Amino acid sequence: MLSARAQTAIASPFMPSRRLDDRIRDLSANVARAANGDVEGILQELLAAIHEKLERLRARAATRFLTGECLEERRAIVPDRYLRTPQ
Secondary structure, three states, rough: OOOOHHHHHOOOOOOOOOHHHHHHHHHHHHHHHHHHHHHHHHHHHHHHHHHHHHHHHHHHHHHHHHHOOOOOOHHHHHOOOHHHHOO
């Protein structure tokens, strides 16, 4: 049975507030330092996060293949408020 956190990750189309890659890294580190009793729950969450990552990659690949459109990397976009110079 999945933990409540893992079920939320599967049901939700996006991970809340953190980049998914960061979440996967954190969960991996948690597995390495977890006590034996906690490992299974963390692994379930990690599996859910990896599954979400794969679904996102599939969607991006499908968009790229079907439309020829390259999606912008969101981390590379600089918001306008940072480009304005103070007056």
